[in-house]
Amino acid sequence: xxxGEETRQFIIEKAAPIFNVKGIAATSMSDIMEATKxxxxxxxxxxxxxxxLACAAVDHNMKVxxxxxxxxxxxAKTAKEELFAYIDFFNNPLNPPVIGGCxxxxxxxxxxxxxPVVKEKVNGGIRFTQRVLENSINxxxxxxxxKPDWNAAEFSTVIFAMLEGGNLISRISGNNDKMxxxxxxxxxIIEENTL
Amino acid sequence: xxxGEETRQFIIEKAAPIFNVKGIAATSMSDIMEATKxxxxxxxxxxxxxxxLACAAVDHNMKVxxxxxxxxxxxAKTAKEELFAYIDFFNNPLNPPVIGGCxxxxxxxxxxxxxPVVKEKVNGGIRFTQRVLENSINxxxxxxxxKPDWNAAEFSTVIFAMLEGGNLISRISGNNDKMxxxxxxxxxIIEENTL
Amino acid sequence: xxxGEETRQFIIEKAAPIFNVKGIAATSMSDIMEATKxxxxxxxxxxxxxxxLACAAVDHNMKVxxxxxxxxxxxAKTAKEELFAYIDFFNNPLNPPVIGGCxxxxxxxxxxxxxPVVKEKVNGGIRFTQRVLENSINxxxxxxxxKPDWNAAEFSTVIFAMLEGGNLISRISGNNDKMxxxxxxxxxIIEENTL
Amino acid sequence: xxxGEETRQFIIEKAAPIFNVKGIAATSMSDIMEATKxxxxxxxxxxxxxxxLACAAVDHNMKVxxxxxxxxxxxAKTAKEELFAYIDFFNNPLNPPVIGGCxxxxxxxxxxxxxPVVKEKVNGGIRFTQRVLENSINxxxxxxxxKPDWNAAEFSTVIFAMLEGGNLISRISGNNDKMxxxxxxxxxIIEENTL
DNA sequence: TATGAATGAGCCTTCATTCAT
DNA sequence: TATGAATGAAGGCTCATTCAT
Numbered sequence: 001x002x003x004g005e006e007t008r009q010f011i012i013e014k015a016a017p018i019f020n021v022k023g024i025a026a027t028s029m030s031d032i033m034e035a036t037k038x039x040x041x042x043x044x045x046x047x048x049x050x051x052x053l054a055c056a057a058v059d060h061n062m063k064v065x066x067x068x069x070x071x072x073x074x075x076a077k078t079a080k081e082e083l084f085a086y087i088d089f090f091n092n093p094l095n096p097p098v099i100g101g102c103x104x105x106x107x108x109x110x111x112x113x114x115x116p117v118v119k120e121k122v123n124g125g126i127r128f129t130q131r132v133l134e135n136s137i138n139x140x141x142x143x144x145x146x147k148p149d150w151n152a153a154e155f156s157t158v159i160f161a162m163l164e165g166g167n168l169i170s171r172i173s174g175n176n177d178k179m180x181x182x183x184x185x186x187x188x189i190i191e192e193n194t195l
Numbered sequence: 196x197x198x199g200e201e202t203r204q205f206i207i208e209k210a211a212p213i214f215n216v217k218g219i220a221a222t223s224m225s226d227i228m229e230a231t232k233x234x235x236x237x238x239x240x241x242x243x244x245x246x247x248l249a250c251a252a253v254d255h256n257m258k259v260x261x262x263x264x265x266x267x268x269x270x271a272k273t274a275k276e277e278l279f280a281y282i283d284f285f286n287n288p289l290n291p292p293v294i295g296g297c298x299x300x301x302x303x304x305x306x307x308x309x310x311p312v313v314k315e316k317v318n319g320g321i322r323f324t325q326r327v328l329e330n331s332i333n334x335x336x337x338x339x340x341x342k343p344d345w346n347a348a349e350f351s352t353v354i355f356a357m358l359e360g361g362n363l364i365s366r367i368s369g370n371n372d373k374m375x376x377x378x379x380x381x382x383x384i385i386e387e388n389t390l
Numbered sequence: 391x392x393x394g395e396e397t398r399q400f401i402i403e404k405a406a407p408i409f410n411v412k413g414i415a416a417t418s419m420s421d422i423m424e425a426t427k428x429x430x431x432x433x434x435x436x437x438x439x440x441x442x443l444a445c446a447a448v449d450h451n452m453k454v455x456x457x458x459x460x461x462x463x464x465x466a467k468t469a470k471e472e473l474f475a476y477i478d479f480f481n482n483p484l485n486p487p488v489i490g491g492c493x494x495x496x497x498x499x500x501x502x503x504x505x506p507v508v509k510e511k512v513n514g515g516i517r518f519t520q521r522v523l524e525n526s527i528n529x530x531x532x533x534x535x536x537k538p539d540w541n542a543a544e545f546s547t548v549i550f551a552m553l554e555g556g557n558l559i560s561r562i563s564g565n566n567d568k569m570x571x572x573x574x575x576x577x578x579i580i581e582e583n584t585l
Numbered sequence: 586x587x588x589g590e591e592t593r594q595f596i597i598e599k600a601a602p603i604f605n606v607k608g609i610a611a612t613s614m615s616d617i618m619e620a621t622k623x624x625x626x627x628x629x630x631x632x633x634x635x636x637x638l639a640c641a642a643v644d645h646n647m648k649v650x651x652x653x654x655x656x657x658x659x660x661a662k663t664a665k666e667e668l669f670a671y672i673d674f675f676n677n678p679l680n681p682p683v684i685g686g687c688x689x690x691x692x693x694x695x696x697x698x699x700x701p702v703v704k705e706k707v708n709g710g711i712r713f714t715q716r717v718l719e720n721s722i723n724x725x726x727x728x729x730x731x732k733p734d735w736n737a738a739e740f741s742t743v744i745f746a747m748l749e750g751g752n753l754i755s756r757i758s759g760n761n762d763k764m765x766x767x768x769x770x771x772x773x774i775i776e777e778n779t780l
Numbered sequence: 781t782a783t784g785a786a787t788g789a790g791c792c793t794t795c796a797t798t799c800a801t
Numbered sequence: 802t803a804t805g806a807a808t809g810a811a812g813g814c815t816c817a818t819t820c821a822t
Contacts, residue, residue: 003801004806021308026220029792039808041794046806050792100308105363109304112366113216113295123367154376161360161377168300168359169352171307172318181349182356199781224817234783236820241781245817393822394785411698416610419813429787431815436785440813490698495753499694502756503606503685513757544766551750551767558690558749559742561697562708571739572746589802614796624804626799631802635796 008046011036011053012060019057020100023110024118027054051117058118061103062125068097069132079140080194083159086133087186090163093170093179102167104129130156140194150193159186203241206231206248207255214252215295218305219313222249246312253313256298257320263292264327274335278354278385281328282378285358288365297362299324325351335389345388354381398436401426401443402450409447410490413500414508417444441507448508451493452515458487459522469530470584473549476523477576480553483560483569492557494519520546530584540583549576593631596621596638597645604642605685608695609703612639636702643703646688647710653682654717664725665779668744671718672771675748678755678764687752689714715741725779735778744771 001009014035019027029050033040047053072089076082093101100106104125111118133156140146166182196204209230214222224245228235242248267284271277288296295301299320306313328351335341361377391399404425409417419440423430437443462479466472483491490496494515501508523546530536556572586594599620604612614635618625632638657674661667678686685691689710696703718741725731751767 002805007806023218023220023305023309025218026309028790030790040792041808041810042806044793045808104367105300106304108363108367109301110218114218114221119367123369126364126367154380157361157364157373157376158357158380161358161364161373162353162356163360164363165356165359166352168303169321169356172299172303172314172321174318178352178356181352185349185353202781223815225815235818236783236785237781239818240783392784397785413608413610413695413699415608416699418811420811430813431787431789432785434814435787494757496694498753498757499691500608504608504611509757513759516754516757544770547751547754547763547766548747548770551748551754551763552743552746553750554753555746555749556742558693559711559746562689562693562704562711564708568742568746571742575739575743592802613794615794625797626804626806627802629797630804 004046007038007042008056011038011043011046012056015053016057016060016064017099019054020061020098020103020106023106024054024058024115025110029053055117055121058103058107058121061098061100061107062121065098065103066125066128069129073132073136079136079143079145080190082136082139083133083190084187086136087159087163087183090167091179091183092176093167094174094176101171102164105164105167126160130160133159145194147193147195155189155193158189162186199241202233202237206233206238206241207251210248211252211255211259212294214249215256215293215298215301218301219249219253219310220305224248250312250316253298253302253316256293256295256302257316260293260298261320261323264324268327268331274331274338274340275385275389277331277334278328279382281331282354282358282381285362286374286378287371288362288374289369289371296366297359300359300362321355325355328354340389342388342390350384350388353384357381394436397428397432401428401433401436402446405443406447406450406454407489409444410451410488410493410496413496414444414448414505415500419443445507445511448493448497448511451488451490451497452511455488455493456515456518459519463522463526469526469533469535470580472526472529473523473580474577476526477549477553477573480557481569481573482566483557484564484566491561492554495554495557516550520550523549535584537583537585545579545583548579552576589631592623592627596623596628596631597641600638601642601645601649602684604639605646605683605688605691608691609639609643609700610695614638640702640706643688643692643706646683646685646692647706650683650688651710651713654714658717658721664721664728664730665775667721667724668718668775669772671721672744672748672768675752676764676768677761678752679759679761686756687749690749690752711745715745718744730779732778732780740774740778743774747771 011032015027015032018031018035022031029040029043032043032053036043043053047056069086069089072085073082076085089097090102096102104122107118108122108126111122134152137146137150137152137155141148141150141152162182162185166179169178170176206227210222210227213226213230217226224235224238227238227248231238238248242251264281264284267280268277271280284292285297291297299317302313303317303321306317329347332341332345332347332350336343336345336347357377357380361374364373365371401422405417405422408421408425412421419430419433422433422443433443437446459476459479462475463472466475479487480492486492494512497508498512498516501512524542527536527540527542527545531538531540531542552572552575556569559568560566596617600612600617603616603620607616614625614628617628617638628638632641654671654674657670658667661670674682675687681687689707692703693707693711696707719737722731722735722737722740726733726735726737747767747770751764754763755761
C-alpha cells in the first residue's frame with residue numbers, strides 16, 4: 001500500500017465513526033481534520049470533496065458491519081445457530097457493533113430524500129444483509145434443520161426489519177428491554193420452524 | 196389565537212416538512228424563510244433560535260402523525276380492525292402519511308447521539324404509538340376478540356418495530372414489496388391470536 | 391434611496407476602482423471588505439456573489455466614463471470642438487479619467503475569452519462611445535462644418551481604435567509621447583475634413 | 586538541450602496559451618499541471634514560482650508573435666508590401682496568430698497597474714513591434730518607394746495603435762467589420778505616401 | 781409584530797508552495 | 802530530474818443570530 005493509499009485509509013477510518021455518529025450534514029471537514037490531526041489541504045489531496053469522503057465513510061462503516069456479521073455468523077455450526085448468532089449480534093444497540101449504531105439506519109434515514117448516491121449504497125447494504133439471512137435459512141431447509149415450506153425470503157425480511165425497528169426503540173429509549181422482546185420473538189419463530 | 200400565535204403556527208407548518216425531509220442539521224433558517232416568505236428577523240421574533248424552531252417542527256410532525264393514527268384507528272369498529280387499520284396506515288412508506296416519512300425514524304436517527312432534547316421527544320412519540328397498539332390489543336382481549344394470553348405489550352413492540360424496519364427497507368429500495376411481506380406477516384399473527 | 395440601496399451603491403463605488411485596477415480575477419471579496427470596512431457577510435446581503443458585484447463594478451466604471459465623456463463633449467460648441475474635446479479627454483492615460491484606466495480596455499481584455507457577460511457589457515460600452523463620435527461627425531456634416539462625404543461611421547472607429555491603442559502604449563511605456571502623436575494625427579485628420 | 590531544459594521548454598509551450606487566454610491571475614499552477622500532465626513538484630523543479638513561470642510564458646507568447654511577424658514581413662519584397670503584410674497579419678483578431686489574442690494587449694492590460702516586471706516585458710514587445718514598422722518605412726523612404734518627408738516614427742505608432750484598438754473592438758464585438766475599416770484606412774494612408 | 785441590514789464565525793474548497801523519497 | 806503527499810493561508814460563500822427601525 002502506497003503512502004497515499006495508507007493516508008487515505010487512515011482518514012477513512014478516523015472519519016467513518018464521526019459520520020456515523022453525527023450524520024453527513026453535521027460533520028464538517030474540520031471535524032475530520034481534528035480527528036486525523038492532518039491539515040485541511042491534506043484531506044483534499046486524498047478526497048475530491050466532502051461528498052466523496054462521506055461516501056467512502058459510508059462504505060467503510062457498512063463494510064466493517066458486514067465483515068463482523070460474516071465473522072459472527074461464520075462461527076456458527078448449524079443454520080439455526082447462524083440465525084441466532086445474527087440476532088444476538090444486534091442484541092444490544094446501546095453498545096453497537098459499529099460506533100454510532102447501524103449505518104444502514106443512520107445513513108439510510110439521512111439520505112433517503114436527499115442523497116441518491118448514499119441511498120443506493122445503503123440499498124446494497126440492506127440487500128446484502130438480507131441475503132446472509134436468506135442463505136442461512138435455505139441452508140437449514142436443505143439440511144433438514146428447518147421446515148421445508150418456510151419462506152426464506154420473507155423471514156429474512158422479517159428478521160431484518162424487526163431488528164432495525166428494535167434498534168430505533170432501544171437507542172431512543174436508552175434501554176434494551178424492547179430489544180429483548182424482539183430477540184425473544186424472533187427466536188421463538190425460528191424454533192417454531194425448526195424440525 | 197393572536198396574530199403572533201397565528202404566525203408562529205404558520206411558520207411551524209411550513210417548516211415541519213422541510214425538517215422532516217432534509218433533517219435538522221441540513222435545514223437552514225434561510226430554507227424556512229424561503230418557504231414562509233417571511234423575513235429573517237420574523238423567524239426570531241417567534242423562535243428564540245433554530246433549535247427551538249426545530250423542536251417545534253419535530254413536535255408538529257409527530258402530532259400530525261399521531262392525530263392521523265388516532266383518526267384512522269378511531270374509525271375501526273373492532274379491536275382487530277383497529278390493528279389492521281394501523282398496519283394499513285403505514286402500508287406505503289413511498290407515499291407516507293407525513294411528508295418526508297416517519298418522523299420518529301427520521302429525527303430519532305439524527306438525534307440519538309447528538310440531540311438529547313429531540314431524542315426525548317421522539318421517545319415520547321414511540322411510547323405513544325406503542326400505547327395505541329397496546330390499548331387495541333387489550334381492548335380485544337377484554338371483549339373476547341383476542342386470545343386472553345396474548346401479550347399486548349410485547350406484540351405492540353413487534354408491530355411497531357417491524358413497520359419501522361419495513362419503512363427503512365421500502366424507502367431505501369424505492370419499492371414496496373418488502374413492506375407487503377411485513378404487512379402480511381403481521382396480519383397473519385393477529386389472525387392467529389383472534390378467537 | 392433605501393438604506394440597503396445606499397449601502398449597495400456605496401459598495402459599488404468602493405469596489406469599482408479596485409476591480410478596474412487589479413482586474414476581476416485578482417480582486418478578492420476581502421479586498422472589497424477592507425475598502426468598505428464592511429463585514430464579509432454584508433457584501434453578500436447586497437450581492438449574490440462576486441460575479442454579480444464584479445458586473446456592477448464594470449457597469450459603474452463604464453457609466454462614470456460615459457458620463458464624463460458626455461459632459462466633456464457637451465461643453466463644446468461646434469462639432470469640431472466636440473471631437474477635439476473627446477480626443478483631449480483621453481489625452482493622458484497616465485492620469486486617466488477613471489482610476490485604473492479605460493474600463494473598456496481593462497475588462498475587455500480580461501473578459502474576451504472567459505466571461506461572456508462582462509464581454510457583452512463592454513461591447514455595449516464600445517458601441518456607445520463610437521456612437522457619440524459618430525453623432526458629432528454627422529452633426530458637423532449636417533451643419534456644414536465638415537466635408538459632406540466624410541464617412542462618420544468609419545472615422546469614429548478610427549478615433550476610438552487609435553485612442554485605445556495609444557492608451558495601451560502610454561500606460562505600458564509610462565510616458566505620453568506616443569499619445570501626443572496620436573492626438574496630433576487625429577486632429578490633423580479632422581482638420582483635413584473641416585471646411 | 587538537456588532533459589531538464591527540454592521539460593522546461595515543454596512546460597512553457599503548454600503554459601503560454603493558457604496564461605494568454607485566462608490571464609496570469611486566473612491561471613493556476615494546477616491548470617498548467619493538467620495541461621502538461623506533469624506533477625506539481627515538477628513545475629517547481631523548473632520554475633521557482635508561479636511568477637517566474639508566468640514571465641516565461643509572457644516571453645514565449647511575445648517571441649512566438651515576434652517571430653511570426655518577422656517571418657511574415659520577411660516574405661515581402663518591397664517596403665510597401667512589408668507594411669501591407671504586417672497589417673494583414675493582424676487582420677483577423679477572431680482567429681489570431683497567437684492563441685488568446687495579442688499578448689501585448691492581454692498582458693499589458695493585466696500588468697499595467699500591478700506587475701512591473703511583466704509590464705516592462707510588454708513594453709519591450711511594443712517597442713520591438715514599432716521598430717519593425719519603422720524600419721520598413723525608413724527602408725521605403727531610402728529606396729524611393731515612399732515620400733521622403735513621411736514620419737516613420739509617427740506612422741509606426743499610428744499603425745500599431747490602430748491595430749491594437751481594432752483588436753479590442755473585434756474580439757469584443759465578435760465580428761471583424763470594424764477591423765476591415767481599420768485595415769482599409771491604414772492601407773489608404775500608406776498609398777497616399779507611396780510615390 | 782415585522783423587517784431586512786449587518787455581523788463574524790465557520791463552511792467547503794483551492795491556492796501556491798515545500799519536501800522527503 | 803521527477804514525484805506526489807503535505808501544508809496552511811486564503812478563496813468565495815453560508816450560517817445562525819442581532820438589532821435599529
